Amino acid sequence: MPIPFRFAAALACAALLLPLGCGRASKTAITLAGSTSVEPFAELLAEHYMAQHPGIKISVQGGGSSAGVRAVTSRICAIGMSSRELNPEEKALVEIPIAHDAIALIVNARNPVRRLTMAQARDVFTGRVRNWQELGGPNRRITAITREEGSGTRASFDERVMVAGMPKDKDGKTNPAAFAPDVLVQNSNGSVREIVASDPAAIGYISSGLIDERVAAVAIGGVTPTEATIRSGRYPVVRDFLFLSCGEPTGTAKAFIEYVLSDSGQKALAEEGLTRVK
Amino acid sequence: MIIKPLAWQRIVWVALAAMTLLTLVVLFFIIGFIASKGARVITPEFLFGMPARMGKEGGILPTIIATIYITLLAIIIATPIGVGSAVYLTEYTRESAITRIVRFGADALAGVPSIIFGLFGFILFVIRLRMGWSLAAGGLTLAFMILPTIIRTSEEAIRAVPHNLREVSYSLGGAKSQTIMRVVLPNALPGILTGVILGMGRSVAETAATIFTAGSSLLIPKSLFDPARTMAVHFYILAREGLSMERAYGTAFLLIVAILLINVVAYSLMFRLTRKMR
Amino acid sequence: MREKLIEKGLLLVAFSAVATIFLIAFFIFREGVPLVAKVGVWDFIASTRWAPSKGQFGILPMIVGSLEVTILAVVFGAVLGLSCAMFLAEFAPRWSVRILKPMIELLAGIPSVVYGFIGVVVLVPWIRTTFGGPGFSVLASSIILGIMILPTVIAISLDAFHAVPPLYKEGSLALGATRWQTLYRVQLPAARSGIIAALILGMGRAVGETMAVIMVAGNALTMPTSLLQPVRTLTSNIALEMGYASGDHQAALFATGMVLFVIIAVLNTIALVVTRPRT
Numbered sequence: 001m002p003i004p005f006r007f008a009a010a011l012a013c014a015a016l017l018l019p020l021g022c023g024r025a026s027k028t029a030i031t032l033a034g035s036t037s038v039e040p041f042a043e044l045l046a047e048h049y050m051a052q053h054p055g056i057k058i059s060v061q062g063g064g065s066s067a068g069v070r071a072v073t074s075r076i077c078a079i080g081m082s083s084r085e086l087n088p089e090e091k092a093l094v095e096i097p098i099a100h101d102a103i104a105l106i107v108n109a110r111n112p113v114r115r116l117t118m119a120q121a122r123d124v125f126t127g128r129v130r131n132w133q134e135l136g137g138p139n140r141r142i143t144a145i146t147r148e149e150g151s152g153t154r155a156s157f158d159e160r161v162m163v164a165g166m167p168k169d170k171d172g173k174t175n176p177a178a179f180a181p182d183v184l185v186q187n188s189n190g191s192v193r194e195i196v197a198s199d200p201a202a203i204g205y206i207s208s209g210l211i212d213e214r215v216a217a218v219a220i221g222g223v224t225p226t227e228a229t230i231r232s233g234r235y236p237v238v239r240d241f242l243f244l245s246c247g248e249p250t251g252t253a254k255a256f257i258e259y260v261l262s263d264s265g266q267k268a269l270a271e272e273g274l275t276r277v278k
Numbered sequence: 279m280i281i282k283p284l285a286w287q288r289i290v291w292v293a294l295a296a297m298t299l300l301t302l303v304v305l306f307f308i309i310g311f312i313a314s315k316g317a318r319v320i321t322p323e324f325l326f327g328m329p330a331r332m333g334k335e336g337g338i339l340p341t342i343i344a345t346i347y348i349t350l351l352a353i354i355i356a357t358p359i360g361v362g363s364a365v366y367l368t369e370y371t372r373e374s375a376i377t378r379i380v381r382f383g384a385d386a387l388a389g390v391p392s393i394i395f396g397l398f399g400f401i402l403f404v405i406r407l408r409m410g411w412s413l414a415a416g417g418l419t420l421a422f423m424i425l426p427t428i429i430r431t432s433e434e435a436i437r438a439v440p441h442n443l444r445e446v447s448y449s450l451g452g453a454k455s456q457t458i459m460r461v462v463l464p465n466a467l468p469g470i471l472t473g474v475i476l477g478m479g480r481s482v483a484e485t486a487a488t489i490f491t492a493g494s495s496l497l498i499p500k501s502l503f504d505p506a507r508t509m510a511v512h513f514y515i516l517a518r519e520g521l522s523m524e525r526a527y528g529t530a531f532l533l534i535v536a537i538l539l540i541n542v543v544a545y546s547l548m549f550r551l552t553r554k555m556r
Numbered sequence: 557m558r559e560k561l562i563e564k565g566l567l568l569v570a571f572s573a574v575a576t577i578f579l580i581a582f583f584i585f586r587e588g589v590p591l592v593a594k595v596g597v598w599d600f601i602a603s604t605r606w607a608p609s610k611g612q613f614g615i616l617p618m619i620v621g622s623l624e625v626t627i628l629a630v631v632f633g634a635v636l637g638l639s640c641a642m643f644l645a646e647f648a649p650r651w652s653v654r655i656l657k658p659m660i661e662l663l664a665g666i667p668s669v670v671y672g673f674i675g676v677v678v679l680v681p682w683i684r685t686t687f688g689g690p691g692f693s694v695l696a697s698s699i700i701l702g703i704m705i706l707p708t709v710i711a712i713s714l715d716a717f718h719a720v721p722p723l724y725k726e727g728s729l730a731l732g733a734t735r736w737q738t739l740y741r742v743q744l745p746a747a748r749s750g751i752i753a754a755l756i757l758g759m760g761r762a763v764g765e766t767m768a769v770i771m772v773a774g775n776a777l778t779m780p781t782s783l784l785q786p787v788r789t790l791t792s793n794i795a796l797e798m799g800y801a802s803g804d805h806q807a808a809l810f811a812t813g814m815v816l817f818v819i820i821a822v823l824n825t826i827a828l829v830v831t832r833p834r835t
Contacts, residue, residue, distance in 0.1 A: 031410065031495070031505060036799060040519075043332045043496070059495035059505050061411055064799020066806070076410040087802070143690040148775075149608050150800030178607065181617075181778040184692055184786050187770075187796045190519025197520070198681060199690065287736035291647055297639030298648070301710070302656070304636075304703055305663050308674055362569035370563055376570075382828075383574030389824045390580065390817075391764025393791045397798075397813050398580045401587065422576050429573060455562045483667035486766040486795060514669045514767060517676070530670050537665040545658050 030252045033061035034068015034081030036188050037101070037153055037207055038241045041272055042081055048268055049259050056252060065152050069093065072244050078253040080244035084152030094248060097240040098260050099274040102225035103156055104208040104217040104237075106193065108200045113137040115219040118164040118236070124203055125162065127180025132201065145184040145192050145204035153189065156239040157205050161220070205237075209273025230275045241274070309534060316531025319524055325532075329496050333512065334522045338529055340498040344413070344506035345536075347499060348492060349481040351417025352424060357474055359421075360428030361463070364470075367429075368436045369458055388426035395423045396490035404491055411505040416492025423487055424477030431476065435469020436462060468547045475544035479537050485510045509533050581817065588811035591804055600811065606777050608797075608805035615812055617779045621787040622763060622819070624780055625697045625773070629762040632702030634755055637709030641751075644710075645717035646739045657714060664707035672768030675700040680772055689784035692774030697787060700772050701765060705758035712757060716750020717743055749830055756827040763819060766791040790816045 032042050039062045046058035063071070065082040069090050072080030086095065105121055107113060113135050116124070123129040125144050133139045147154035162176035169175060186192045192204040197214035208225040211217055217224055220236060229235040249257055259265045266276040281289070327337025363380060371377050399419030409415040439462050447457040463470070485508075493505035494515060507515075509529055516526040592600050595613045603614025640660075644653050675696055684691030720743050728738040744751075774786025775796055788796075794809050794816075801809055 029504075033411070033493075040332050047330065057497060057500075059493075059497045061493045061495050061505050062799070063411070063493070064801075066800050066802035067798075069802065070405070071410070074405065074408065076404070076408060084800070141688075148797045148800065149606070150797055150802070150805055152800065155609075182776045182785060184690060185775040185777070185788070185796065187799065188519060190521065194518070194520040194676075195692075199684065202690075283734045283737060287734045290736045294639045294643040294647060297636055298643040301636045301640045301706060302660075305660065305706065308666065308671070308703075309663075311674060311678070312670065359569055359572050362566050363573060366563075366566035366570035370566060376567075379574055380570045383571070383577050385828065386577045386821070386824055387573050389760050389764075389820050389827075390577070391760075391766065391791060391820065393764065393766040393794055394580060394584065394813055394817060397794065397810065398583050400798075401583050402579070422580075425573055425576065454559055479665045483665060485667065485669045486791075490798070510667050510669055513667075513673075517669070517673045518771065526673070530673065533667055534670065537667065538662055541662045541665045545661070 028055055028252060029057035029059070030078035030256065031059045031061055031076075032079045032081055032243075033063050033071045033077040034244070035065040035083040035152055035241070036062045037083040037151075038081040038098075041099070041209070041241070041269060041274060044272060045260055045265060045268060046256075048265075049256055056256075058252075058256060064150070066150065069244065072246050075246055078245070079249070079257070082152065082242040082244055083239065084155045085239075086242075086244075094245045096243040096245065096249075096257060096261075097277050098243050098257075099241045099266075099269045099277055100230055100238050101241050101274055102208040102230045102235055102238050103153055103160075103205050104211060104225045105161075105203065105205050105220055106196050106211060106215040107203050107218055108196055109214050109216050110200045111137060111203075111216070113218065114216060115222065118161060118221050121161050121218075121220055122164045122177055125179050125183060126177045127182070140201045143184065143195075143199055143202040144180070145186055145195055145202060146179050147192065147205075148185050148187045151187070152239065153205065153207065156237060160237040161205075207273075211273070227270075227275055238275075240277070312527060312530045312534055316527035316529075319528025320532065324525075324528055332519075332521055333496065333516055333525060338509065338512060338525070338532075340496055341507050341509045341512040341529070342532075343498050344492070345482055345508040345510075347413050348416045348420065348488065348506065348508055349478050351413060351502075352420035352481045353474055353478055355418060355421035356425050356428050356477060357470075360425050360473070361432045361470055363429045364432035364436055365458055365462075367433055369454070369462065384426040384429045387422070388430070390423075392423060392484055392487040395419055396487040398422075399487060399491035409503060411491065411493025411495070412503045413492060413499050413506050414502040416488050416506070416508075419487050419491045420481045420484060423484065424480050427477045427480065428470075428473045431473025432466065432470045435466040435473070438469065439465040468550060472544045472548045475540055475547070479540040479544070482508075482533070482537055482540065483510055484508075485514050489514070509536075584810055584813045584817060587807055588814040591807035592811050592814070594804075595808075601815065604779060606793075608801070608808055611804070613804075613808045613811075615790070615793065615815065617777055618788050618790045618793050618812065619815065621694075621773075621780055622789040622791070622816075625694055625701060625769070625787060625789055626759055626762045628694065628698035628783075629701035629705060630755055630759050632698060633705040633709045633758050633762075636702070637706050637754075637758075638713060638751065640706075640710050641713040641717060642739060642744075644714055646735060646743070653714075657711065660707050661711045662707075664711065668704060668765055668768040669771075671700050671704050672771035675768065675772035683784070687784055689782075690774055690786060692772060692786045693784045694773075694780045694787045695783040697769050697773040697789070700768055701762040704765065704768065705761050708761060709754045709758045712754035713747070713751045716747035716754065719750060720746040752830045753827055756823055756830065760820060760823050760827075763816070763823065764791060766795050770795055790819075 043060045046060050065084045068080035071077045130142055158176040163174045166174050166177055189206040189210050192206050196202040196204050223229050223235050225235045230238055266278050270276050324337045326339050330336035367377055403409045403415035403418055443461050447461045488508050489511050494507045495505035499506040513529040602616055604616045605612040605614045679696050680691035683696055724742050725738055728742045769789050770792040775788045775792055776786035780787040790812050793812050
């Protein structure tokens with residue numbers, strides 16, 4: 001056994017014995033950080049990848065898209081995750097779309113309302129429609145839940161749903177309608193789902209991959225989010241999940257990204273309800 | 279109608295007793311509720327297993343390890359600083375502008391909300407000092423957070439050491455530093471430990487400050503600069519994202535048991551101290 | 557020589573707490589002040605519109621929300637906590653106090669996320685079905701915060717009652733007053749500064765609490781006019797939006813932290829003045 005290798009092995013053993021020893025992430029350990037929407041899926045991919053490649057360590061970290069952009073720009077993490085489009089000043093980063101994600105409008109499974117027009121969906125969140133009766137449901141006040149300002153999910157919802165029927169301004173741009181001030185605000189897909197699951201009067205929007213049996217997707221303009229409608233572009237509210245890298249990815253980061261874009265990585269994402277990009 | 283003083287007292291007695299009962303019922307309901315749902319989740323696999331599928335399945339070992347590391351780190355950093363400050367306040371100065379400033383600092387620091395510590399730790403340690411989300415950043419942030427507790431309790435403990443002990447040491451020719459190390463600190467030890475243990479309890483329970491600084495990675499941290507998820511953060515994520523209610527209750531139960539144990543040790547130390555003084 | 561060095565070293569260490577406070581203030585203010593300067597102090601704290609993506613940064617609803625929730629929580633904590641402290645101090649048998657006081661103090665250590673969780677699974681659905689509305693509300697937040705500060709309020713005010721010289725009580729009883737009259741007219745006023753300190757401490761905890769409030773408040777941007785409406789506090793604004801904020805938006809969240817910092821500083825100063833022994 002060559003001496004340097006033995007030395008390295010001894011060091012590795014010492015590192016294991018002294019878990020609090022110093023040392024920045026090595027080549028075999030990378031961190032992903034960013035969007036909480038992408039986080040659960042990245043976590044899953046990392047689990048799969050680490051099972052296939054013992055010795056590699058991939059930590060996945062939430063924090064939000066902007067925290068991810070900030071972290072990857074300052075090279076605190078190898079890969080950033082974003083569920084929103086990058087601002088012009090962030091465009092220096094390399095963007096790698098890993099999946100399409102449909103944003104589904106969800107209601108409690110006990111709620112009979114299963115279809116809304118685009119305008120109705122908008123009015124629920126602007127506060128113009130406040131009772132389920134106006135939408136063909138029971139006589140019950142509507143509890144609408146949105147995501148926090150800055151969230152990628154909310155930005156996509158703004159661009160696709162809240163702009164519906166809004167007049168163009170003088171620059172020819174359509175500004176999204178404002179959410180009613182008393183709309184509840186939560187900062188993750190999961191917590192929106194939990195509220196909708198426990199309150200029969202609630203409506204919210206989440207990544208379609210996270211829908212479970214306690215909540216039901218509502219068709220928007222007659223289209224429900226399915227693999228076919230998402231891929232064909234008929235379902236209106238779709239955004240991309242992005243991996244971000246500062247310069248072309250190298251080493252473990254590159255290998256991991258290759259895995260994510262490979263057939264088995266994409267299949268794993270599809271099984272969790274996302275739509276493949278490849 | 280005039281109510282006689284004694285009758286009035288009886289009415290008040292009943293009212294106060296009812297309030298007291300209500301308070302106790304509410305407080306013990308919380309513990310009972312968590313215990314009734316969480317105790318049965320605690321199995322060896324839960325305690326010593328690795329989490330799978332973001333914590334939906336498997337155990338919570340990495341979060342237990344992360345909690346222990348981060349708490350120890352906070353204690354190791356904060357104790358010398360806190361005890362040093364207390365020694366200076368009690369042994370080296372009389373009441374003066376300096377003591378007032380130091381005490382004001384400790385009081386002000388004690389009042390700073392944990393979210394502010396989180397913001398501060400994020401900007402300073404995670405971003406500016408480039409530690410990333412890590413045990414180091416989390417431990418440092420928590421150290422600042424528990425510093426005032428340690429200063430205040432150590433100060434009281436040192437003040438309680440009888441003066442004649444010091445005089446004996448001086449009369450035998452002991453230098454000031456020797457007197458402090460050999461006489462004052464050993465006698466104040468139980469009190470100092472109480473403060474340290476209370477600080478430990480606060481570190482274990484903290485969420486807002488740790489989630490911004492230590493991060494939320496589910497891997498076992500192997501170095502000071504690895505990100506980590508503490509039990510409190512894990513519980514918050516499990517509960518909010520609705521990943522697994524069962525595991526959320528289990529984690530909460532473990533958290534409460536840990537904190538109660540820590541506090542019981544602290545109070546029994548305090549009790550022994552006060553009994554010795556009498 | 558060595559002794560001098562040790563003394564200088566300790567002096568340095570002793571200033572670490574003060575240094576930390578200034579460091580924290582420095583970092584928070586450095587991120588926040590430019591934005592407030594840009595938006596204008598008045599527009600920042602007195603405008604009701606918060607839409608960072610459209611350049612609107614008004615945090616009035618959150619200031620009002622924080623104060624409303626905190627005051628209600630303190631009222632709640634004061635009524636229950638003081639009653640409990642008075643009962644334990646004067647009417648309950650000694651042995652029970654010796655058991656109950658440490659137990660109540662232990663409860664202060666329960667993580668706030670656990671309180672928030674109980675709020676979500678028990679309190680919010682109960683408010684929703686009993687009173688209507690979304691359940692996530694001013695009421696839910698202030699009850700949870702009120703319960704959270706109970707152990708602190710009880711423990712400190714109990715200490716304050718115990719610290720009243722027994723002579724006061726004996727004198728009053730000897731003059732023929734009942735125990736309640738003595739408690740109300742003599743011991744309560746004598747313990748006043750301790751009790752106020754307990755309430756202010758509880759208030760500080762309530763204003764600063766974040767995770768529990770995020771879970772039960774609903775975080776809507778409305779000016780809360782009813783107890784059943786959702787509300788957003790200053791702390792939850794920061795924690796809620798920090799993850800996705802960038803640029804001015806992030807600066808505005810630090811500026812929110814600044815306002816919180818100032819509110820806490822004012823509370824602490826009041827506490828210091830009130831609890832300072834009168835000379």
